[in-house]
Amino acid sequence: MGQHRHAPRPSLGSSSAGQSDSSRVATPLRVGLSVALAVLLAGGVYLVWDMNRSDCPQVRKVSVIADSGVAGYVDRLAERTEANTCFDFAVDAVPPSHTAERLTQAAPPHIWIAESQSRVRQVRTSLGRSWSDIGPSLGVSPVVVVGTQVPRRPSWTEVLTMPELRVDPPAQSDVSNAAVVGALSEVSTGSLTHSALVEVLTKRALMMNDNDGSTRLSEIAVASEPMATLTTESAYAKFKRGNPDAQLEAWVPDSGTVDLDYRAANVAQPVDQAMAGEAIRALVETLQTDDGRRIRAEEGVRSVDGDPLADGVGLGTASTMAQPARELVDNMLRKWTALTRPIRALVVQDVSGSMSRDAGGRTRAELLRDASLFGLERFPKNTALGYWEFSIDRGGKGQDYREVMPLAPISQEVDGRTHRSRLADAIRETLGNLGGGTGLYDTTLAAFKTVYDSYDPAYSNSVIIMTDGRNEDRDSITLSHLVSELNIMKNPARRIPIITIGISEDADAAALRKIAQATDGSSFVARDPKDIGAILLQAVSFRAEGA
Template structure:
């Protein structure tokens, strides 16, 4: 959109409007959704404005929730001889791009101020940003129908397993909701540590619903009128829901997180950017601007009611990372070395004893909807010419067969593993067979992995060689159905280099448990890695 002090005739205005409509339609058809919308050919455009020797182009990125407000305001507020390119981009998308080396826009209006911190932009980019006032606000709510109830706190609501939340990794309202228990901690008499720990069961309940195909898209009216569930949404989104007069704001009385849409300008922004930002802020402060904000279902800055304090950018970043770990359940084939060297003394038992203990402890932390299978391997462990033996196939831990759950069966198998050690290390054939099985048993909405644990190197003279093995693993890898191989080298005797090469080919990683006491920590790190 371009502005000049001159105004064209009525005929010129109609022609400009037609040109604008044509440009927008053609641009949309050619470049598709998500492209920057170039607003131009306003009355007094470059073609009709000989007084402008040169137009100043300003790059503007605007959060979707306030995009309509900003574009309409810019029609009136854009200074003379300035060309604006307002792109609709989520604040999370912009912050992630900048953190990976991308450039900040000249003007950026994200959903929330925490996205402008070094924890989200990176320490190098944050000083390049001038943070201004908020342009509008909207509270984050818990909404439900007639059968839903109001809880005393966000923590209590989220612990009830009745709350559906947008993915915090891609939704600002979702990120603020999962950190609300920490934000309200002092007001409700909880310690911050206790509040943070409440995220784990909430994330696991979310993961369990996603596994069942629920909550892929979270919106205010997603449940039937008689459902007891609550939905995390914003006041703006709630006002846009038609034909659901039963929906109520059931946010705890302690307060709400809020989106606050700060106006930011890059320190070395293009000429004209600061003038444009000042003009935009001034226009939205007028009576006409306030009406425009209200018409979009937003509130004026500072008018969001009882607002919870927003945790630091680092606290929100840490919570979102933890959410990613705990909400995506594991689909894991654990493959354990049962060669004779696993009988070696490790101080408080054999290497196999320590590994079995780590496995039992690890099982206690996995949710019921996690899928785990167990193999052991040594040369001819599964019979002549087969180095692997399946002890338990990959099943959910709450899967009930023959009167016992998969979790119980795996604990029993862990008790038996010390009696299975014998022979040499049949590593390569086992790795290929295990990866093939995990790819075949792939499950969406899970973190699919083979966890390969060994204290040695391949000793089977009749097995596949390393280079052909790597080639076969690469051929089996499917980016649309990703399965990682995660290697754990138990002691310095293990072939860590080979484990790393196998892991890297599949997008995984390898870890070293150099001392016996490291086994549990490394096992947990490997299982939780994504």
């Protein structure tokens, strides 16, 4: 049978030049004579008849991960597909922040249903994978603004500046990505400069990272003050069906909207790729049946052609924006993701005797202490920090490092005190208790392993090393051994840049640079210890930009 091709309207990740990835639906699945598939060629309609599962010569298990926002819809489609095929689907909802981890496990999934094709491209690039084709769409859902008593804004840029707006980060959903693509389209029309957009996104990310409020429609609906959020038409329609009296309004800017296009990607190992491809086609074929269309309608998902929802609870007819070139979209979404991903860093500070040297009326340790306390107060509430000190044998005979405070959210409270407050006390205490030589190499490797073993994909993980010297521990590993170990452990699914900060001309700038380069990190040198504060801010900025 010939191919059936869909021509979906522009959606998140497609380009205005028609460069969107293929939505091919290949030859329908044949699993044996016991499966009856009839195709009405004239209308292109698939009729899939119920079958007895006991007739299957073999039931093939298919592992599926689905972005959290689309998992319920995918699970229903998979369940219906199972009734008509010899596939056994296991659908697992996975937050977008954890997708890369799942795809690099020893037993990775066969299929990934992503909220958008741009999400697939981002992960494909970060992992260095060669998925040649992003598969078919299982439907689309426009991104909408939903709120109470909130004035309409004509552009996505103005929407993103709304003080009433509550937004989920891209680590949780592609919805905010769609708004960013909408704003980027305004740059393409000349109504906004690129630098102005980056400034808008930076301010929005700072609000998000300082906990700018709930995005739950149930809470937005009963808020005592004007409030709005970004969500999909699907989520809004399902909420309104269950809460018809809720005083929520959905709208999109005058410039139009962007769709999430729920893409199926074949991410199976080579030995399973053919089976995964057949399973994807089976899911698409289910959507051509009455049951499949019913499921799609009940979930508030539009067809790939973008036809309005039939029951009137959705957005109705909405214009779709012409999008910029794919490369511009992917570049801006990388920046947006970096800006919004919360910080998780293990800070490792040198407390060797040389830190007591004079640096213009104050010691190096005193300058580092004040710069660290200044920076600590400015980390967003959703930051997670840990703190180590190091000098030779600081943690006992043969161990140059000591954990002072474990990695934990700085807003976390214990006995009425926040982790941020306890960190401040620890910094004051350790930088007032100096002594010994510099045990740099063993400490750096141990710090990297600690963050690697406790890696949290919802964060941007990093190690920050600050020292005024060079490795003086004769019993430690060598620099070449350290760099070799870091290169071996480096994993694209667990990106952990080491940021090194040398304090004064005495720091071993060459060694620090090699350590940072081994992890795709960056190295800074505060040649005048008074510059430590500014250098520390640059280090944090690099961590965000390089994420």
